[in-house]
Amino acid sequence: MSKNIKSTKGLPLVTLSYISENAVLLEWPEKVCAVQHQHIMHCQQQIGLALKSTVIDSIASYASLIIYYKFDQITHDSLNTLLLNVVQKSHLSNENLTLSKQTSETEIEIPVYYGEEAGWDIQTVAQQTQLTCAEVIQYHTQTTYRAYALGFTPGFCYLGELVPRLQLARKSSPRLSVPKGAVAIAEQQTAVYPNTSPGGWHIIGQTPLDMYSVKNNEFESTISVGQSVKFVSITQAEFLSLGGELIKEYV
Amino acid sequence: MNKRVKHNTDNYLTVIKKNGLCSIQDLGRLSSQHLGFSAGGVADEYAFLFANYLLGNDQNSAQLEITLGQITFKAAQDCTIAITGADCSVYINDNPIKNWQAHQVSANDIIRFGQPKEGLHTYLAITGGIQSQQWLNSQSQTSTENRLSFGATAIVEGSKIELLNTCFASKEHNQHTAHINYKRQLTPSLFYNNIQETLILRFIPQPLFLGLSSKEQDLLCAHLFTISSDSNRMGYRLSTLPEKIITTITNLPKPTLSKPVTFGAIQLPSNNQPIVLMKERQTIGGYPVLGAVIQSDLFKLCQLRPGNKVQFMPTTLNFAQQQLSALYQKFN
Numbered sequence: 001m002s003k004n005i006k007s008t009k010g011l012p013l014v015t016l017s018y019i020s021e022n023a024v025l026l027e028w029p030e031k032v033c034a035v036q037h038q039h040i041m042h043c044q045q046q047i048g049l050a051l052k053s054t055v056i057d058s059i060a061s062y063a064s065l066i067i068y069y070k071f072d073q074i075t076h077d078s079l080n081t082l083l084l085n086v087v088q089k090s091h092l093s094n095e096n097l098t099l100s101k102q103t104s105e106t107e108i109e110i111p112v113y114y115g116e117e118a119g120w121d122i123q124t125v126a127q128q129t130q131l132t133c134a135e136v137i138q139y140h141t142q143t144t145y146r147a148y149a150l151g152f153t154p155g156f157c158y159l160g161e162l163v164p165r166l167q168l169a170r171k172s173s174p175r176l177s178v179p180k181g182a183v184a185i186a187e188q189q190t191a192v193y194p195n196t197s198p199g200g201w202h203i204i205g206q207t208p209l210d211m212y213s214v215k216n217n218e219f220e221s222t223i224s225v226g227q228s229v230k231f232v233s234i235t236q237a238e239f240l241s242l243g244g245e246l247i248k249e250y251v
Numbered sequence: 252m253n254k255r256v257k258h259n260t261d262n263y264l265t266v267i268k269k270n271g272l273c274s275i276q277d278l279g280r281l282s283s284q285h286l287g288f289s290a291g292g293v294a295d296e297y298a299f300l301f302a303n304y305l306l307g308n309d310q311n312s313a314q315l316e317i318t319l320g321q322i323t324f325k326a327a328q329d330c331t332i333a334i335t336g337a338d339c340s341v342y343i344n345d346n347p348i349k350n351w352q353a354h355q356v357s358a359n360d361i362i363r364f365g366q367p368k369e370g371l372h373t374y375l376a377i378t379g380g381i382q383s384q385q386w387l388n389s390q391s392q393t394s395t396e397n398r399l400s401f402g403a404t405a406i407v408e409g410s411k412i413e414l415l416n417t418c419f420a421s422k423e424h425n426q427h428t429a430h431i432n433y434k435r436q437l438t439p440s441l442f443y444n445n446i447q448e449t450l451i452l453r454f455i456p457q458p459l460f461l462g463l464s465s466k467e468q469d470l471l472c473a474h475l476f477t478i479s480s481d482s483n484r485m486g487y488r489l490s491t492l493p494e495k496i497i498t499t500i501t502n503l504p505k506p507t508l509s510k511p512v513t514f515g516a517i518q519l520p521s522n523n524q525p526i527v528l529m530k531e532r533q534t535i536g537g538y539p540v541l542g543a544v545i546q547s548d549l550f551k552l553c554q555l556r557p558g559n560k561v562q563f564m565p566t567t568l569n570f571a572q573q574q575l576s577a578l579y580q581k582f583n
Binding site for chain 2: 017018019020021027030031032056058059060061062064066068071072150151152153154155156157158187217219221
């Protein structure tokens with residue numbers, strides 16, 4: 001049940017797959033690419049506007065977008081036509097564009113203490129990447145990351161793209177408990193664990209910053225999808241004064 | 252958006268004994284996945300909708316989902332209840348009552364749930380529904396979020412389950428619903444007919460399954476999978492794929508970037524033991540996906556226990572949509 005939409009250059013631009021009773025998955029070429037992701041988010045917004053209350057929810061990831069919809073309210077043919085139109089229009093308006101400039105207000109800085117007491121795996125990461133700990137920190141803090149998706153646990157935001165020098169496969173066996181605020185890396189991605197949870201990524205530091213807030217029973221994630229994120233190295237004293245708590249790993 | 256409900260402290264059920272699991276559930280937070288929250292919601296929608304239908308409630312009225320029974324309540328006021336799902340041999344005081352029916356409860360009555368012989372989830376609905384704090388526009392509770400203090404507090408011994416003030420249904424009402432029930436032939440035993448045998452999980456295939464030769468597809472669909480003990484409201488873990496197709500599957504191209512996953516998605520981790528994603532699934536996943544089990548079959552799967560057997564059978568999207576529409580129409 002899939003359908004390809006061709007771009008003007010004749011290359012497949014997006015694949016539509018009706019993967020569940022009430023869900024259609026749109027997939028773009030598999031890459032971590034800010035311009036493509038911006039296009040995906042634009043499509044998400046436009047599809048929401050065009051379909052209005054027929055859409056139940058939509059979730060964007062690195063190179064894909066899922067639309068949950070009320071399947072009894074629209075036929076396949078009309079949905080296909082609509083999605084095709086939106087994607088092509090957005091693609092044409094986006095094609096020769098560079099990434100929209102992020103304003104300083106939309107960029108978020110995450111303070112990180114990279115000491116061994118917080119970065120449980122920083123030494124092994126250094127060994128495996130043949131770098132010093134200082135170089136690992138330098139590589140991690142030099143990039144401005146893009147927030148590609150929210151998921152896994154509340155407030156968990158997938159950030160990319162990590163420099164190739166730091167890219168490692170996930171740990172062969174995940175930890176049962178990763179501390180709240182752990183800053184971690186895996187493959188092309190980096191993220192902060194918002195709460196204590198199981199996790200298979202390499203922990204290189206810890207932030208005292210909360211990854212979400214709840215006000216009036218409303219949930220707000222600290223990082224929004226599409227936002228720019230930078231990590232800033234702080235000292236142990238600064239970490240503690242910002243309310244950070246060092247947690248020992250029990251092995 | 253998320254309103255705190257008005258408290259009616261004079262009308263409630265008190266949990267006086269609890270051994271199994273019990274949570275407040277409605278149809279879930281269907282529009283909160285973009286925030287990274289699982290859709291959540293009731294495991295067995297058939298039994299849930301059946302109970303609300305018996306009482307003339309809204310389809311989405313919150314109920315108690317009782318897993319493996321073993322819970323006792325005391326009613327503060329008269330009320331009408333309905334019990335559906337796994338049969339827990341329920342008693343009101345000393346009188347055994349029937350499953351899949353509405354019952355009248357009087358103030359100070361004791362409602363006692365035993366352990367079900369088969370099935371997992373039992374639903375206790377009350378006319379008018381349960382009142383509790385909403386989270387993400389839903390009353391559904393999840394165990395992971397309870398720990399983070401989102402939504403209503405977890406149910407423990409001593410908890411008071413608050414009800415609407417007017418939850419007494421007249422006898423005429425009950426006769427009326429019984430009449431409709433008979434006319435429409437709502438027969439739960441037909442819905443769950445093959446639960447004792449192997450449950451056939453019909454699924455909408457994805458490229459990973461379609462990449463197998465037709466012989467290999469047949470092999471996979473002839474295979475009996477056993478439900479593993481690690482299964483829960485998040486996912487059902489199954490035993491290993493048949494040996495003969497593992498090499499082919501391993502060599503098929505697979506995506507590397509995480510993407511959104513649906514209810515019923517059959518994930519295939521590198522240990523070749525499929526996981527069928529259930530109501531408390533994550534929103535995004537990185538494992539390759541064979542296809543998605545149709546939703547009307549997932550309401551049967553969630554009632555199965557570790558050790559039970561399942562088998563896969565490919566179907567079409569149209570069939571899946573027809574089945575789901577038909578299920579919802581029964582309770583309209």
